[in-house]
Every structure is written in structure tokens, then in C-alpha cells.
Amino acid sequence: NAGVTQTPKFQVLKTGQSMTLQCAQDMNHNSMYWYRQDPGMGLRLIYYSASEGTTDKGEVPNGYNVSRLNKREFSLRLESAAPSQTSVYFCAVLVRNEQFFGPGTRLTVL
Amino acid sequence: QKEVEQNSGPLSVPEGAIASLNCTYSDRGSQSFFWYRQYSGKSPELIMSIYSNGDKEDGRFTAQLNKASQYVSLLIRDSQPSDSATYLCAVNRGSSNTGKLIFGQGTTLQVKP
Numbered sequence: 001n002a003g004v005t006q007t008p009k010f011q012v013l014k015t016g017q018s019m020t021l022q023c024a025q026d027m028n029h030n031s032m033y034w035y036r037q038d039p040g041m042g043l044r045l046i047y048y049s050a051s052e053g054t055t056d057k058g059e060v061p062n063g064y065n066v067s068r069l070n071k072r073e074f075s076l077r078l079e080s081a082a083p084s085q086t087s088v089y090f091c092a093v094l095v096r097n098e099q100f101f102g103p104g105t106r107l108t109v110l
Numbered sequence: 111q112k113e114v115e116q117n118s119g120p121l122s123v124p125e126g127a128i129a130s131l132n133c134t135y136s137d138r139g140s141q142s143f144f145w146y147r148q149y150s151g152k153s154p155e156l157i158m159s160i161y162s163n164g165d166k167e168d169g170r171f172t173a174q175l176n177k178a179s180q181y182v183s184l185l186i187r188d189s190q191p192s193d194s195a196t197y198l199c200a201v202n203r204g205s206s207n208t209g210k211l212i213f214g215q216g217t218t219l220q221v222k223p
Contacts, residue, residue, distance in 0.1 A: 031208070031209050033209070033210075040118065040215055041215060042114075042198060042213035042214055042215040042216055043154070043198070043200075043211075043213040044213070045210060045211070048208070048209070048210060050208060056208075058210065090153055090154070094209040097142060097159070097209070098144070098156055098159055099144075099156070099200075099209060099211060100156065101153040101154050101155075102153060103152075103153050104152075104153050
């Protein structure tokens, strides 16, 4: 996965619970991304970060927050999980105009 | 109209045949185009990128880009059962260099022995 790690691999939440998905890269690149993938929908961009300390919204940011406190890590937070947020979440890093993905987190919200 | 469209398939080809996967996009300003392969339960894996009109070959894979017609395709020669996966087309949003990609919904390829 080109040096991109994600934790946890699996998570089950109850509606209203909060959690943070973690993503880390060991390649010292600036741009990082969070996507969600739902059946038949392809990947959709939630948030991205062009550099340490900067973040911007993607296509589907509602219900999520992100944090890029340092160059290595980019976290995605669900403050109050909803069943509609059941999905597979992927983090990606931009390397010379190409994106490389982490292994993903499979999240189920009951 | 979706920004990036792919036929969801499944596309079924016999082993050894050529598999042809197609993708159309709506943003004429897009400059970068990518093909990812995704096995079931795994993350997308980049297999080809293409930026200029014409063909780009890498081993058994050939990407073709036609900006005037707004389509990009992927040909897989000598298809193998291990090529069975979902293939995702991705296009950068406009001419920006933010790396923001729009993905198609993917085409499932089945290669039968």
C-alpha cells in the first residue's frame, strides 16, 4: 500500500457514537485524501489536505471532520455516527500526481 | 449525467482474450486520467496513468485517451484469471493540480479459464 497505513481495519459503532479513523504515511508527501466507497458508487472524496495544517472539503463532507496536525498523519472523525456512514473508508497519498491508497477501514454503524 | 461513467458489467472474457474497458467523462478541462484495479475486499491499486491523447502501453495493459471525444479506455491483452477484478476509472477535477479525483463506479471484469 505504498507506505500508507490505516487503523482500525474494522469497526462497529452504534448510532450516535463517535470515533476517529487514523491514516499515516511514511513517504513525506504533502497531499492526503479521505474517500468513502459504497456499493455501486465508486469512491467519493470526503476531505483532502494539501499540506500540514490545511484541509478542504470534497464531495461528501457532511458528518465528518478532519485533522492534519503534522505532515505524516491525517485523521477523519465521525462526531455522531449514523447508519448512512456505514462504508469502507480509504486514505490516499499523492505521489507525483498519482494517488496511492491505504488498506481501508470497514465501518458499520448500527 | 455522471461526471465519470463506466459500464458496471460484469464484462466476461475468456482467458487469453483482449478485455476492453471504457470510461467517459464530462469535464473538458480534465488533464489527468487513471485506471485502478481493485480486488474484492482490497484497496484500489494504480495500474495506469495517462495525460496525453493517444495510447500508452505498459506490459499487457494499454490505456487510450481521446480528449475530443472525452473517453479513456483500458485494454488488457492476454487476459488471465488473475485479472478478474473491478477496474476503476478516475479523472482529475478540472485543470487544477490539487489531485482531487472523480471516480467512476467501476467495471467488474471476469476472466474465465
